[in-house]
Amino acid sequence: MSKPIFIFTAYKNSFRVIVKNLESLSVVQIQDIEKFVSFRKGIFDFITYSFVIQKKIEFQEFVKIIELGNLDASCIDNPVISQIKPRVSFGQYKGMLYAELPDSYILWLKENYSGAQKNILKEELKHRGL
Numbered sequence: 001m002s003k004p005i006f007i008f009t010a011y012k013n014s015f016r017v018i019v020k021n022l023e024s025l026s027v028v029q030i031q032d033i034e035k036f037v038s039f040r041k042g043i044f045d046f047i048t049y050s051f052v053i054q055k056k057i058e059f060q061e062f063v064k065i066i067e068l069g070n071l072d073a074s075c076i077d078n079p080v081i082s083q084i085k086p087r088v089s090f091g092q093y094k095g096m097l098y099a100e101l102p103d104s105y106i107l108w109l110k111e112n113y114s115g116a117q118k119n120i121l122k123e124e125l126k127h128r129g130l
Contacts, residue, residue, distance in 0.1 A: 001026055004033065004073040008062050011100040014054045015062065020076075022049040036069050045103045048130060052102040086120045098124040106130060 005020040019025075019033065033051070037044045042053035057065070059077040066073055085097045093101055098120055107130060109121055 001029070004029060004071070006062075006066070006073050006075045007078050008059050008075055009078045010056070010058060012097065013056050014052055014100055014102075015057060016050055016052045016103075017062075018048070018050045020049070022046075032071060036066075036071055039069075043102055043104055047107070048103045048128065050103055052104075086117070089117060090115065099127075103128065103130065 002021055002024040004022075004025055007018040007020055009016045009018075022030065025033075034044055037051045037053065040053050040055070042051050044051040059075070063075050066075060085099055088094055088096050088098060088101070093105065098106075101124075106121070106124060106128065110125055110130070113121060
């Protein structure tokens with residue numbers, strides 16, 4: 001049985017984790033990951049094999065939470081490179097970086113948004129591989 005591989009990325013007010021090998025995990029392992037995410041009021045996205053939790057923590061804190069949650073997983077840190085990035089200028093996420101938005105919201109915008117920041121949205125979709 002494979003061990004989940006979590007690629008962790010911290011953002012300003014949240015963190016995102018890609019489950020690199022989701023397809024090779026057992027149903028029980030996936031259910032355990034879903035419980036972990038749900039307990040922390042996060043969102044698991046099966047389309048992108050990732051989850052987002054709206055809480056600011058650092059990588060080492062994440063590793064400790066995984067260990068305390070009895071999830072047997074390998075964790076890899078993926079630091080965000082500091083640079084000027086565009087911010088959302090509308091809606092409930094106004095002021096947040098596009099890079100901080102949950103995948104589910106980015107996918108919703110893809111289908112429903114046609115405003116001035118459409119090109120920024122397309123770049124973020126491309127960057128995430130969505």
